[in-house]
Amino acid sequence: MPQDPLFNQSLEKGLAVLKAFGVGRSTLSLAEIAERAEITKSSAQRMVHTLELLGYLAKEPGTRRMRLTPKVMELGYNYLAGDALLDVANPYLAELSRLSEETVNLTEPDGDSMVYVARFVAHRFIPIHMPIGSRIPMYCSGAGRAYLSALDQDTARALVEQSPRPRHTEHTLVESREILERIELARRRGFSSQAEELFLGDMSLAAPVVGSLGQPLAAVHIVAPTSRWRLEEAEARLAPLLIDCARNISGSFRGR
Structure with a gap:
């Protein structure tokens, strides 16, 4: 962090x-907290004690391990409650889920990730559960590529090239050239897609939500499991519904 007196x-x-x-770290010892937070054990002790007194951490019964409390969710709720885009988007997301009979999500950007802020779960099976607050990388997700496709090419390229690009499955694209080609395709078509690049069995189509100046604000995406859909069929049947939803949200949000 640069030197900043404030x-x-x-x-x-x-x-x-x-x-x-x-995930996988629901309880932590003091030493584990210090290691994960990259601070000294004495600093960790002070921080843990303070956060425990404030109600954000609690000791596991019978152990010295700490866990988060539900009070932590208050911070995330305050963001969601103040997000004007959600008020506009929710009716359109619900309608898209009804029409497609599939799970529909709204994600917003944070760094090189997209964060789930709304989710309408269909009654049909989906292979992966992604609760509100989950994060997915931009470079290999439909939502991320949709968001990147609404940025100017130089900004999108910089975001892709500076982000870590691990291979999550055998289908993950990790070469920047290939990813940028998919983003350019999404820019031309108005939607993006990915098939099993993040999780096996998971496929999604996504379209960007844009503001009054054309700047991307979020992405709408439909989950289309490979157990029910082939990519070509999903693009033909779901993409028109998806694009209409994203355009309606964009237009309604600009009109507020």
């Missing part, structure tokens, strides 16, 4: 402690 390192450490928890 930057509060204690707050940075406290947030790092909260972010140390996650």
Whole structure:
């Protein structure tokens, strides 16, 4: 972090402690917290004690391990409650889920990831559960490529090239040239797609939501499991519904 006289390192450490928890890390010892947060054990002890007193952490019964409390969700809820785009988008997302009979999501950008902020789950089976707040990488997700397709080419290229690009499955595209070609295709068609690049059995189509100046704000995506859909069939039947949904959200949000 650059030198900044207003930057509060204690707050940075406290947030790092909260972010140390996650999938497969529901409880952590003090040493594990220090390691995950990349701070000293004494700093971790002070941060954990403070966060416990404030109600954001609690000790597991019978152990010295810590866990997050539901109070942490208040921070995320405050963001969602203040997100004007969600109020506009929710009716259109619900209608898209009804028409497609598939699960529909709205994701918003954060760095080189897309974050789930709304989810309408269909009654039909989906291979992967992604709760609100889940993050997916832009480079190999339909939502991420849809968002990138609405950026100017130089900005999109810079985001792809600077992001880590691990291979999640045998189908994941990791070469920047191939990814940029998919983004350019999405720019021409108005929607993007990916097939099993992040999770096996998972396929999705996505379209960008744009603001009054044409800047991307979010992406709508439909989950189309490979157990029910072939990519060509999904693109033919679902893409028109998806594009209409994204355009309606964009137009309604600009009209507020």
